[in-house]
Amino acid sequence: YLSNTSTLSTKMAKSFPEEVLEHVFSFITSDSDRNAVSLVCKSWYEIERWCRKRVFVGNCYAVSPRILTRRFPEVRSVEIKGKPHFADFNLVPEGWGGCVYPWISAMAGAYPWLEEIRLKRMVVSDEALELISTSFCNFKVLVLSSCEGFSTDGLASIAANCRELRVLDLRESEVDDLSGHWLSHFPDTWTSLVSLNIACLGSEVSFSALERLVARSPNLRTLRLNRAVSLEKLHNLLCRAPQLVEFGTGAYSSELRPDVFSNLAGAFSGCKQLKGLSGFWDVVPAYLPAIYLTCSGLTSLNLSYATIQSPDLVKLVSQCHNLQRLWVLDYIEDIGLDALAASCKHLQELRVFPSDPYVVDPNVSLTERGLVAVSEGCPKLQSVLYFCRQMSNAALVAIARNRPNLVCFRLCIIEPRAPDYLTLEPLDAGFGAIVEHCKELRRLSLSGLLTDRVFEYIGTRGRKLEMLSIAFAGESDLGLHHVLSGCESLRKLEIRDCPFGDKALLANAAKLETMRSLWMSSCSVSFGACKLLGQKLPRLNVEVIDERGSPDSRPESCPVEKLYIYRTVAGPRVDMPPFVWTIDEDAALRV
């Protein structure tokens, strides 16, 4: 009987018609599940690849456009990420790479029915945008997150040619803002807009064009305006779009005029479905009450550009009983976070940004106490980003014990290597408690004074940790070794200004093939070690990023400025700029 089961299962696999399997697979949407399905057997691999509609490429250099289009011929939706995360903080030199054009070009030929493109940290040229607009007749969704390299001319192409466009989301991209005319290129017959986010644009778009656009878009759910849209005009838009779910204001300031206020308040109260608000640049506090009527329905509030003080913030936030996500400046202070903890019992995500990150002395009264209060009062809190100027092990331990359900914990103590301000000890114990109690922790960013010990805790207890960010921490290679030899789930590791060198890296070289990427800058990894890694591990690209000239011109023991290692099936890059070097299998230095 036992020897028959294997033949039985093979028969079963073969006997299921492909259509049935395809239908079953269509319910499997998660990428990792899809990947697992494709590994079962050859026929499943074939069926799965023909019916995969959505692909996520976490690193644009891990795979080539050709490999993608050859394996998955029927893709409708693509998401691609380019530069490493530290590019957000200017650590990746200009011109490093991440150009999307080759992808668009390949997909233009292979996927004429492509509907969605989502890009993050990629260089997108106007030519790429124009190619998108003319290649995909059914194109619906364009999301450009932290991208750069394009101008409003490129947007004009998209506006003019994409008749089926539903989503245009430019979140935090750097756009060469030539003029606001591009918006007028949307044809009057186009009525399918669902989501528009132009918050990152500087120049003014034609307001009448915007008004007409909103008026003819009955499906509009998300509208995020840019700063240039004045407050007096908001009610025009809101009245025309009472079905809005997410709204981002422009500059929220105006002379105090009762008619403006009452128009605005009326318009807001008309939006009964409103769940998310953002924008709020240049806030005049007197106008805040205009949104009070929406507060009880709000689940998401982004006040991270709102330079209003704690009392106004408290008045606002304590009315938002259903709030799940709050982004705010440290003007909220400890006292405001106490109020938050008391009022917002459904809070899941909190981000507190620094209003004045470059001065030494605190300009506001925001300390570790605020975060502890929120961790106590908000049982569903799972994601934290917190900038502050002092922290203690006791506070971190309290947070860890209060919130074992934390999934993302990013703490930035503004001064590098700042110790526990009470005991002057390193913060090893505090972060150790975080990884010990928060067993579901997937993302962690460290700061403050840390020895190698914290990495021992992280390595052994951070079993589900997928992304780890380290800065100005550790004492020796032992620290890095703890992380690389532990952390079973680690995918992304980014390190800056730590005394980590060759030994840990070389001893754990195999680990690098199980991760998406490793970034190290201002550390002590020698060029010789990079060469060794590049030679021994052909499935990795070992990129040395060094603006001081060829590493061959210096001794091999000389540390490299920056190092970016990632696994790839696409081989070495062909588009490297002059300051990036990789090493061939024959140890030849390739530029």
Place this chain on the structure above:
Amino acid sequence: MSMPFEEHDYIGLSETPAMENSEKLASKGLNLKATELRLGLPGSESPERGNGLGVLKGFISGAKRGFSDTINGDSGKWVFTGNGGSDVDLGKNGALFSPRSVNGSGSEGTSLKEVVPPSPKAVHEKKPQISAVNGHGVAPAAKAQVVGWPPIRSFRKNSMAVNPPKSDEDAKLGSGCLYVKVSMDGAPYLRKVDLKTYSSYMELSSALEKMFSCFTIGQCGAHGVPLRDGMSESRLMDLLHGSEYVLTYEDKDDDWMLVGDVPWEFKATWDIVCDYSSCLQAYKLDLHKSTVISGLHVWFLQPLEPWRRAETASSATV
């Protein structure tokens, strides 16, 4: 445009302290071919640990760079206490520069009020006890500003720079600009300069000289604007060429400070002049009335008081 933070590393530290360490490590003969990792007890990895932060301290305590180095003493226009008096003494009060009085003797009470934390990154000067912590030897950050730290996206930085909390519509906005008004007594209008486009006091003084020279050689007539009452053309010329003008500014404590005491690279100078959170926050002082008028720090070219004139004559200008 030059980036003063990276080029003028007056403390002498390289941009990446960690690299200095590793060069030292390399010179101790770490063999790259020996890839085995010794996993001894923490602390047994002595080379890295010992050098980790101690090296940095060594660099900092060795940095003594008087302001005199930054100023070319040839220009008779500049008055400052000549010698490099900015002793770096981390041990005592942790300040990277000690406050000096104008006449150099240290007896002047006014300047001692202002012990300003030098740079955003050199925070430990204010907490001297930290340097003795547990032997971990916290190294005061060497640079005025570290690239990419704190980790804030450019989009956010630019947005905040354009809209500081209490905004003043007058001054030009944008991250990377530090505009201040400069007024010369007797000149019919003020000028604005972006301090960040200059990399030394000399450059600034030349630029200001050019800007205000028109008022001294009768060109005000060309603008059609008369000089202020009580200030004749020749008097201005005398003042300018007679080296009796000094550049002063008013700091947070409302003290009149002589420009040039603090090394140019110390961006903290601009903290004093302009609240760092916005280049727009400051107080403008009208020399004639000595009252606060409105929101901008102003640098004034003002005539020397008699007691200072005597000082100039006797002290060395290098």
